Amino acid sequence: MTQTDDSSLASRAVAPGRFITFEGIDGAGKSSVIAWFAERLRAHGLDAVSTREPGGVPFAEALRQMMLHDAMRPETETLLAFAARAEHLAQKIEPALAAGRWVLCDRFTDSTFAYQGAGRGVDWATLESLERFVHPQRQPDRTYLFDLPPEEAARRRAAVRAADRFEAQDVAFFQRVRDGYLRRRQAAPDRIRLIDAGADPEAVRRQLADDLRSLGIR
Numbered sequence: 001m002t003q004t005d006d007s008s009l010a011s012r013a014v015a016p017g018r019f020i021t022f023e024g025i026d027g028a029g030k031s032s033v034i035a036w037f038a039e040r041l042r043a044h045g046l047d048a049v050s051t052r053e054p055g056g057v058p059f060a061e062a063l064r065q066m067m068l069h070d071a072m073r074p075e076t077e078t079l080l081a082f083a084a085r086a087e088h089l090a091q092k093i094e095p096a097l098a099a100g101r102w103v104l105c106d107r108f109t110d111s112t113f114a115y116q117g118a119g120r121g122v123d124w125a126t127l128e129s130l131e132r133f134v135h136p137q138r139q140p141d142r143t144y145l146f147d148l149p150p151e152e153a154a155r156r157r158a159a160v161r162a163a164d165r166f167e168a169q170d171v172a173f174f175q176r177v178r179d180g181y182l183r184r185r186q187a188a189p190d191r192i193r194l195i196d197a198g199a200d201p202e203a204v205r206r207q208l209a210d211d212l213r214s215l216g217i218r
């Protein structure tokens with residue numbers, strides 16, 4: 001092996017991975033495209049790991065079950081979300097990124113602002129301070145915000161499954177959540193890319209593929 005090969009291998013080994021998150025109201029179509037997205041990265045020789053929030057590691061999955069099924073105050077919901085996230089980051093996300101893997105996460109902190117903040121009324125500044133507390137140095141490299149009218153999302157959900165504590169909320173709740181996401185996007189327009197999730201599945205994938213080109217993935 002030549003000297004040049006050695007150094008290019010070494011630099012590839014330490015290049016950090018990218019952190020990509022998928023956001024949007026329940027039924028927007030996030031989970032439906034993540035496997036496709038991971039395959040697309042793998043086709044480029046990239047190592048991709050898919051995970052989700054709340055959850056991703058056993059400790060956080062246990063908190064997810066409580067969040068989705070047990071009655072609790074919005075403040076409690078918020079703290080559980082960040083507690084789950086702290087362990088998810090430490091046990092899974094940060095080690096994967098350090099190893100050069102791309103991490104695809106179904107929901108992350110923007111969800112907490114949208115659901116617990118805009119949806120449930122938890123103070124925005126409190127959420128910002130928890131965000132700084134739990135991941136001061138980390139933001140997603142890219143966030144895809146799957147945007148569509150709550151009525152359409154409700155139609156999609158009704159076709160496939162029984163509702164959890166969030167999915168059982170009314171259209172007005174999901175309209176607030178949608179607006180919360182758009183508020184987050186206004187503060188970080190470079191990171192958060194809007195996806196027209198009302199489009200058919202192929203058109204949704206095309207929007208993602210177009211953006212991937214800007215990340216150097218053809």
Ligand SMILES: Nc1ncnc2c1ncn2[C@@H]1O[C@H](COP(=O)(O)OP(=O)(O)OP(=O)(O)O)[C@@H](O)[C@H]1O
Pocket residue numbers: 024025026027028029030031032033156157159160197198199200201202204
């Ligand atoms: N672009 C699309 N057009 C029509 N139906 C879609 C589209 N994308 C997904 N669906 C369907 O809508 C339903 C919800 O999709 P999916 O579970 O991916 O949403 P989600 O955003 O992951 O929701 P949740 O946040 O509740 O997990 C599924 O039945 C899926 O097949």
Ligand SMILES: [Mg+2]
Pocket residue numbers: 030031032106
């Ligand atoms: Mg999903």
